[in-house]
Amino acid sequence: MTETPTTGTNAGDLLRLEHQVCFALHNATRAFGALYRDALKDLGLTYPQYLAMLALWEHDELSVKRLGELLRLDSGTLSPLLKRLETAGLVIRERSPLDERSVLISTTAAGAALREQATRVPAEVAARTGFDLDEMRQLRGLLARLTDRLDTANGAGAAQEC
């Protein structure tokens, strides 16, 4: 019932329409996650850990705060994640001598060496998606704009409560 595949504007259709968009996003993220899980198996990394290593490979040394800004994650997620990377021998955590509140993360030799193995990951993933550069750029643009608007919407929502 209420099978209107085109542009309807009643409440039921809106439910269905929105369901499609956010659900599609949700599914794509999880499908991507499965692909990366497979591609990262040899490296012994999960996808969020891989993102953290990417950031560290680029920046050499990062505070937990800065890393959290780059990955859009808070210490509640990063602290245990970084502890696992430290246990795996990939990173070192040390309190900053300039500001004892801050914890600086840097790669170990093993962590830096892992970058060589990681270079084949994006090519493998890109090949499996079958998307060309144009499609990826287009998708990336849409997602970036969407995230921007959602962030300001969330910010505005929070502001409304003040």
Add this chain to the structure above:
Amino acid sequence: MTETPTTGTNAGDLLRLEHQVCFALHNATRAFGALYRDALKDLGLTYPQYLAMLALWEHDELSVKRLGELLRLDSGTLSPLLKRLETAGLVIRERSPLDERSVLISTTAAGAALREQATRVPAEVAARTGFDLDEMRQLRGLLARLTDRLDTANGAGAAQEC
């Protein structure tokens, strides 16, 4: 270092490029999650619970297996989720008399009544995204194609191991 924002094809750039695409997806999903968390606060639902209720409102009665197919989730995720919805008084779980292995999920009166409150959710979310129908359709199409390719890629990857 390795700051090449255009189309490079060396390993470092690919790392960066792929980082952008999957990371953008990841971020958009989480930004969406934050928006829904806010919009669903009054209903007392999380986003995955909301998806489950959407499916149940559409289909009236579903086995856990069928619901899992619709939401692309397995019993490991659905069992505790449905137990929470049952505790909240929104759904009923009962074993099928035809096949005692199967568990049928249906909405209670309260669960069905919640649909009325839920009708305002998609409009609110759509308004906050600021995306028009064209953009949403475009994004949905890209995501659907991406998920399709990723799924077959994952399937092929699994097949390769056989």
Add this chain to the structure above:
DNA sequence: TACTAGTGAGTTGTGCGCAATTGAATTGTG
């Protein structure tokens, strides 16, 4: 009829994500 697949939910364990809180270190201000 017994015996073996196979199927459907549930459970356990691990990791991510987020809200809320805690505690130590720093900064700002009187």
Add this chain to the structure above:
DNA sequence: CACAATTCAATTGCGCACAACTCACTAGTA
């Protein structure tokens, strides 16, 4: 200088996602 406010990381608690496993039930077969 002393005291309040802020900042940063860590911790706790909850829910989702997924892999691996268990167990009851069903179906297929000798």
